[in-house]
Amino acid sequence: MNRGGSSASASANYLLCTNCRKVLRKDKRIRMSQPLTRGPSAFIPEKEVVQANTVDERTNFLVEEYSTSGRLDNITQVMSLHTQYLESFLRSQFYMLRMDGPLPLPDRHYIAIMAAARHQCSYLINMHVDEFLKTGGIAEWLNGLEYVPQRLRNLNEINKLLAHRPWLITKEHIQKLVKTGENNWSLPELVHAVVLLAHYHALASFVFGSGINPEREPGISNGFRLISVNSFCVCDLANDNNIDNASLAGNNFGIVESLGELEALMERMKRLQEDREDGETTCEEMTTRFEQEKKESLFVVPGETFHSFPHSDFEDDMILTADVSRYIEDPGFGYEDFARRGEEHLPTFRAQDYTWENHGFSLVNRLYSDIGHLLDEKFRMVYNLTYNTMATHEDVDTTTLRRALFNYVHCMFGIRYDDYDYGEVNQLLERSLKVYIKTVTCYPERTTKRMYDSYWRQFTHSEKVHVNLLLMEARMQAELLYALRAITRHLT
Ligand SMILES: CC(C)C[C@H](N)C(=O)O
Numbered sequence: 001m002n003r004g005g006s007s008a009s010a011s012a013n014y015l016l017c018t019n020c021r022k023v024l025r026k027d028k029r030i031r032m033s034q035p036l037t038r039g040p041s042a043f044i045p046e047k048e049v050v051q052a053n054t055v056d057e058r059t060n061f062l063v064e065e066y067s068t069s070g071r072l073d074n075i076t077q078v079m080s081l082h083t084q085y086l087e088s089f090l091r092s093q094f095y096m097l098r099m100d101g102p103l104p105l106p107d108r109h110y111i112a113i114m115a116a117a118r119h120q121c122s123y124l125i126n127m128h129v130d131e132f133l134k135t136g137g138i139a140e141w142l143n144g145l146e147y148v149p150q151r152l153r154n155l156n157e158i159n160k161l162l163a164h165r166p167w168l169i170t171k172e173h174i175q176k177l178v179k180t181g182e183n184n185w186s187l188p189e190l191v192h193a194v195v196l197l198a199h200y201h202a203l204a205s206f207v208f209g210s211g212i213n214p215e216r217e218p219g220i221s222n223g224f225r226l227i228s229v230n231s232f233c234v235c236d237l238a239n240d241n242n243i244d245n246a247s248l249a250g251n252n253f254g255i256v257e258s259l260g261e262l263e264a265l266m267e268r269m270k271r272l273q274e275d276r277e278d279g280e281t282t283c284e285e286m287t288t289r290f291e292q293e294k295k296e297s298l299f300v301v302p303g304e305t306f307h308s309f310p311h312s313d314f315e316d317d318m319i320l321t322a323d324v325s326r327y328i329e330d331p332g333f334g335y336e337d338f339a340r341r342g343e344e345h346l347p348t349f350r351a352q353d354y355t356w357e358n359h360g361f362s363l364v365n366r367l368y369s370d371i372g373h374l375l376d377e378k379f380r381m382v383y384n385l386t387y388n389t390m391a392t393h394e395d396v397d398t399t400t401l402r403r404a405l406f407n408y409v410h411c412m413f414g415i416r417y418d419d420y421d422y423g424e425v426n427q428l429l430e431r432s433l434k435v436y437i438k439t440v441t442c443y444p445e446r447t448t449k450r451m452y453d454s455y456w457r458q459f460t461h462s463e464k465v466h467v468n469l470l471l472m473e474a475r476m477q478a479e480l481l482y483a484l485r486a487i488t489r490h491l492t
Pocket of ligand 1: 463
């Protein structure tokens with residue numbers, strides 16, 4: 001109670017680390033921490049990314065063709081570890097930002113800023129502040145939501161729900177946006193906005209999940225750039241204090257043991273594949289397994305320490321978001337475990353009733369031509385992407401593992417595939433990996449290097465980036481499914 005007063009007065013001058021909540025800087029102009037590694041990512045040694053880039057002509061070509069900024073930014077560099085995917089990603093991003101479409105160019109960038117602000121992602125905010133100005137946006141809008149037209153401001157609610165609890169989006173939200181007299185949104189405009197919001201929420205997951213460093217060159221933002229709050233504090237270097245140690249305890253072993261782990265994981269994958277061929281599990285059993293996994297995801301807590309801050313007490317988040325919060329309202333609103341909603345128990349989203357392939361895709365495509373194809377291509381690409389490797393092993397069928405990653409994300413959003421056995425998630429994803437997945441997907445701003453390092457110690461960085469691509473796209477698809485279902489309901 002009393003803490004409120006002192007924290008509030010402190011909030012003007014202090015900024016806390018997203019991870020350990022230590023004070024990072026006292027003055028807005030001074031950055032106290034340096035990124036842990038130079039290069040595009042704080043998690044990946046520079047030479048691993050750079051080596052890949054220099055041999056890759058294709059990446060350079062793609063940047064020339066599809067990059068909006070015209071340069072090889074840090075996201076692109078890290079993603080270029082997976083060139084095939086990078087192409088789908090850049091093409092769809094270029095389409096939603098630059099090609100003919102329902103929304104004016106500067107508005108698209110402003111919407112990207114609003115989306116990134118939900119996760120305090122200063123990297124993306126800075127990037128789109130530059131682009132907003134370059135495409136003729138009105139500088140005054142960068143003072144915050146109060147300075148933008150009401151119509152744009154009205155997106156705040158759907159931005160918030162989409163980012164943190166998309167299952168709450170109803171056709172009433174859609175109705176409100178399309179039927180508010182002079183400030184109304186046409187459906188094509190709304191679909192364009194929703195696609196942008198989902199894309200940038202998901203991209204924020206990628207940025208934090210891969211430890212993307214701030215860009216080196218200054219932009220053109222005329223003082224509207226934010227000091228990077230998503231840089232990494234020294235706490236990440238220490239092996240202590242910051243994360244729920246119990247969550248990671250199962251994985252705190254040496255290299256030798258983790259080698260054994262890799263073999264054990266591969267053994268489990270093989271067994272699951274064989275079982276699938278002969279065993280039939282009953283429908284009830286399958287339902288139970290989903291419910292169980294959904295419930296258990298509740299106890300996968302990214303950094304218990306954060307939860308020791310009472311939920312009603314948001315000063316700490318306020319301090320953190322001081323610069324960023326002008327682009328959003330209700331900064332304290334966050335992910336709430338789907339499974340926790342006990343009594344009111346929201347029905348599970350049965351993926352069969354509203355699939356991307358049969359429903360989402362055609363609706364999107366109808367209202368905002370061609371984006372459906374581009375997104376579809378990207379989802380397929382990431383879902384099927386494989387090199388048939390597991391760390392140093394080759395010729396491995398990794399389908400079960402990749403599917404478990406994708407479906408676990410959907411499970412945390414309450415989406416269930418009734419032909420999928422969620423027992424597989426439990427057998428294949430160890431606890432430290434679940435902590436990482438949940439953090440990156442639901443609270444990306446809390447991701448730490450230690451979380452990134454603590455799972456799959458034998459795997460390459462490129463494989464961990466691959467994991468991030470799966471998480472990002474699964475999240476984007478989950479958001480779209482909920483939003484598009486609400487639009488369909490509004491239409492029928
Ligand atoms: C995420 C990784 C397990 C993917 C694996 N290296 C593959 O090529 O399929």
